[in-house]
Amino acid sequence: MSLAATLKTAETASKKPSLAGLGRVALAEALAAIGVPADQLRMRVSQLWHWIYFRGTHDFSEMTSVSKTLRAMLAEHYTLTRPEVVVEQVSSDGTRKWLLRVAAETPGEKPYEIETVYIPEADRGTLCVSSQIGCTLTCTFCHTGTQPLVRNLSAAEIVGQVMVARDRLGEWPGAARPEEAILPTEGARMISNIVFMGMGEPLYNFDNVKTAIETIADGDGLSIGKRRITVSTSGVVPMIEPLGREVGTMLAVSLHAARDELREELVPLNKKYPIAELLEACRNYPGVSNAKRITFEYVMLKGVNDTPADAKALVKLLKGIPAKINLIPFNPWPGTKYECSDWETIERFSEIVFNAGYASPVRTPRGRDILAACGQLKSETQKLSARERMALRAMAMTD
Ligand code: SAH
Numbered sequence: 001m002s003l004a005a006t007l008k009t010a011e012t013a014s015k016k017p018s019l020a021g022l023g024r025v026a027l028a029e030a031l032a033a034i035g036v037p038a039d040q041l042r043m044r045v046s047q048l049w050h051w052i053y054f055r056g057t058h059d060f061s062e063m064t065s066v067s068k069t070l071r072a073m074l075a076e077h078y079t080l081t082r083p084e085v086v087v088e089q090v091s092s093d094g095t096r097k098w099l100l101r102v103a104a105e106t107p108g109e110k111p112y113e114i115e116t117v118y119i120p121e122a123d124r125g126t127l128c129v130s131s132q133i134g135c136t137l138t139c140t141f142c143h144t145g146t147q148p149l150v151r152n153l154s155a156a157e158i159v160g161q162v163m164v165a166r167d168r169l170g171e172w173p174g175a176a177r178p179e180e181a182i183l184p185t186e187g188a189r190m191i192s193n194i195v196f197m198g199m200g201e202p203l204y205n206f207d208n209v210k211t212a213i214e215t216i217a218d219g220d221g222l223s224i225g226k227r228r229i230t231v232s233t234s235g236v237v238p239m240i241e242p243l244g245r246e247v248g249t250m251l252a253v254s255l256h257a258a259r260d261e262l263r264e265e266l267v268p269l270n271k272k273y274p275i276a277e278l279l280e281a282c283r284n285y286p287g288v289s290n291a292k293r294i295t296f297e298y299v300m301l302k303g304v305n306d307t308p309a310d311a312k313a314l315v316k317l318l319k320g321i322p323a324k325i326n327l328i329p330f331n332p333w334p335g336t337k338y339e340c341s342d343w344e345t346i347e348r349f350s351e352i353v354f355n356a357g358y359a360s361p362v363r364t365p366r367g368r369d370i371l372a373a374c375g376q377l378k379s380e381t382q383k384l385s386a387r388e389r390m391a392l393r394a395m396a397m398t399d
């Protein structure tokens with residue numbers, strides 16, 4: 001074995017697992033594994049929970065309510081490392097995009113990069129998280145859809161995205177906000193809402209998404225309530241009911257067309273779960289009500305799905321479902337065959353939807369200059385050479 005390979009093996013062998021991002025069950029297992037007695041586990045997990053998820057601690061030595069012996073044991077076996085920030089980009093409108101490196105899951109696997117986007121508004125801050133590396137689905141207008149699925153993200157990697165965002169935005173007790181940035185007004189929470197609208201199909205990674213949401217919503221830690229968490233699906237019908245019953249978040253459905261023929265072209269999953277079945281699942285979504293409406297996302301594609309007749313078909317289709325309609329101007333990406341509808345066309349469409357009684361906010365594209373807008377996410381670096389990747393890393397370190 002070459003020296004480099006030997007060093008690499010040694011480095012991998014000495015890599016300690018991180019506790020940051022683990023749920024209560026996994027945390028208890030990690031403590032049991034280093035000899036914490038069973039009758040102390042619950043209490044120890046509560047202590048650690050506070051330090052990890054309420055305070056955002058990076059170092060076991062700061063955990064003053066934990067005995068010194070246990071702190072030393074924890075430091076010997078574990079870390080509190082988050083996914084590594086490879087690049088941070090800040091758009092002129094305040095949107096931030098982080099390219100994060102997630103550690104290899106199995107020895108020999110190369111590390112991958114995922115993207116997380118933060119969208120500040122005056123009264124709120126929304127974090128858009130990824131649930132998979134790539135996507136198995138191939139929606140024709142989506143950039144992520146051109147990247148084959150590499151793997152599901154673990155629950156810890158999903159929670160890790162929230163923790164990194166809090167680190168970078170200084171949203172832990174006593175931490176400082178970044179300077180010269182467009183952020184929510186003082187007093188408003190920096191990350192008040194979470195949307196699963198980054199890379200991947202969350203309902204194809206149900207268990208990990210569920211565990212991650214339990215951690216994110218836990219009132220003793222990150223405390224972002226389930227009413228402020230939205231899971232967006234392209235229409236994985238069999239998992240919609242379990243999402244409502246077992247997880248209880250808000251639901252968003254990527255509809256994009258009111259006819260099966262067109263929807264099949266845009267969202268090929270429609271061949272498996274056609275519109276009627278999808279809407280039936282929405283009608284029966286546990287907890288759905290006028291106060292807890294389902295968001296239907298509709299991407300505006302020029303000359304494809306944007307006529308007044310399409311708008312009328314859409315409102316007819318959604319009749320009787322407590323719904324919000326979110327019109328998303330198409331965000332172009334290199335190589336796409338689609339264009340975004342003209343502004344007048346979007347306004348006309350929106351008016352028809354509005355007159356039918358739906359609030360129809362047109363989602364202003366955010367962070368377009370840094371390719372952070374919906375559907376533009378794709379690990380850019382996967383196409384870069386080793387030298388270019390080094391340059392990116394250096395940039396990230398000097399920022
Ligand atoms: N896989 C899930 C969640 C991630 S996509 C889903 O499809 O719902 C998040 C949202 O962005 C979806 O509504 C998706 O249809 C939309 N989207 C994808 N590509 C887009 C693009 N290029 N422009 C605008 N919206 C896009």
Ligand code: SF4
Binds near residue numbers: 143199234
């Ligand atoms: Fe996957 Fe959603 Fe993109 Fe479709 S729109 S390819 S489901 S990430």
